[in-house]
Amino acid sequence: MSHMKVSLDDLDSQEIDDVEPRLRAVGYELQPSEMRPSVWEFASGESNNRHRQREQEELYVVLDGRLKMEVEEETFTVTADDYIVVPPESWRQLTAEEASRVLIIGAPNVRDDAIDEENTTATAEEST
Known part of the structure; x- marks a missing residue:
């Protein structure tokens, strides 16, 4: 197989x-072997679970909107066209200040890699 294409x-x-x-x-549809891409859609005020990864380094690409991003103890604003790389062991969380979409690409492509801070078990976030 040379390539795959899907429209969001x-x-x-x-x-x-x-x-x-x-x-x-996106990753479920395209089935890449080396990475796990997903697009998360946030309503204003929504947050993902505060979590870290066991193995995956994650690339966050803000497609549209405005969010607060917390990585470890640092909080900063991210907007469209911002790119952020977070190493596996760093705790992270996004909170939308307005409706937002974020492309998140984790690598390597491993299942159930996220650890939720509240219960320190794998979250549904990375099992899809």
């Missing part, structure tokens, strides 16, 4: 238990 408009937006933003599972 063709992917259903999914609700994940205990996670506020909705997910468009």
Whole structure:
């Protein structure tokens, strides 16, 4: 196989238990072997679970909107066209200040890699 293509408009937006933003599972559709891409859609005021990864380094690309991003003890604003890389062991959380969409690409492509701060177990966020 040389390449795969999918339009975000063709992917259903999914609700994940205990996670506020909705997910468009780009990776599930494309099945890449080395990375796990997903688009998260936040309503204003929504947050994802504060979590870290076991193995995955994550690239966050803000597609549109405005969010507060917390990485470890630092909080900063991210907006469209901002790119952020977070190492696996760093705790992170996004909170939307307005409706927002964020492309998140984790690598390597491992299942159930996220650890939720509240219960320190894998979250649904990375199991899709």
